[in-house]
Amino acid sequence: MTIGSAVHEAAQKDNLEKIRTGEPLKLAQMVDAAVAAFDEKARQEGLEVTNIEAGRGKDSAVQAATGYGVHISPLIPRPVEAETASVVRIGDIELAGIIDYGDAQGIYDLKVGRRHPAGSAAKSSQLSIYGFLRRARTGVWPERVGLDIVRPGLKGRPWIADRQLAPRTEGDYSALIERLKATQAAVTAGVFLPAAEGEFTCDARWCEFWKDCKYVSPARRAAAEQRDES
Numbered sequence: 001m002t003i004g005s006a007v008h009e010a011a012q013k014d015n016l017e018k019i020r021t022g023e024p025l026k027l028a029q030m031v032d033a034a035v036a037a038f039d040e041k042a043r044q045e046g047l048e049v050t051n052i053e054a055g056r057g058k059d060s061a062v063q064a065a066t067g068y069g070v071h072i073s074p075l076i077p078r079p080v081e082a083e084t085a086s087v088v089r090i091g092d093i094e095l096a097g098i099i100d101y102g103d104a105q106g107i108y109d110l111k112v113g114r115r116h117p118a119g120s121a122a123k124s125s126q127l128s129i130y131g132f133l134r135r136a137r138t139g140v141w142p143e144r145v146g147l148d149i150v151r152p153g154l155k156g157r158p159w160i161a162d163r164q165l166a167p168r169t170e171g172d173y174s175a176l177i178e179r180l181k182a183t184q185a186a187v188t189a190g191v192f193l194p195a196a197e198g199e200f201t202c203d204a205r206w207c208e209f210w211k212d213c214k215y216v217s218p219a220r221r222a223a224a225e226q227r228d229e230s
């Protein structure tokens with residue numbers, strides 16, 4: 001979490017600098033921004049940055065910020081927004097979120113740490129919601145959405161990055177609204193619907209209710225715990 005926050009801070013500063021001056025931050029400045037954010041977050045969480053684990057975390061923050069600077073930053077030469085918080089109301093439904101960064105074509109979310117399955121951007125409701133937020137602010141639908149994923153290289157090699165882009169049409173956004181309405185009607189009626197079978201967000205890494213959710217079998221829970229320990 002701290003490493004992710006550190007890289008997001010570096011990305012925010014980098015993209016704001018591009019918006020302001022037309023030029024990216026230097027790589028060393030991105031790393032400095034990540035280190036400062038890591039130290040601040042560690043201080044807030046009461047971590048002793050001199051201990052070995054925190055030291056490793058800080059080293060990973062440096063590696064991750066470098067991965068962002070080398071692989072992701074050049075993909076966004078002309079951002080138009082960075083860390084934009086918005087809220088939009090559609091009927092009874094309120095949508096809120098913070099877009100990590102966007103350019104004239106689309107909006108993008110930065111993920112740090114783990115590989116995402118192919119097709120994650122195409123299926124992501126979170127990205128569609130960000131599309132609504134962009135439209136609410138600018139009046140224009142983003143024609144694409146994307147996930148930028150920064151993750152460790154194999155066997156201690158430098159951090160690498162993947163980009164997943166997916167188109168979004170007005171039909172996709174309309175379908176999402178219908179889904180949200182149906183979900184809201186079910187929740188209002190006291191019906192709690194589980195995620196679809198195989199949905200990747202139904203996982204300990206993504207869902208905060210996973211540990212206690214009645215729709216997760218003990219065998220799945222045990223397998224996830226084993227995976228996390230390995």
Ligand code: SF4
Pocket residue numbers: 193194195201202203207208209210213214215216
């Ligand atoms: S763990 Fe439960 S709450 Fe979380 S996504 Fe799966 S079904 Fe939904």
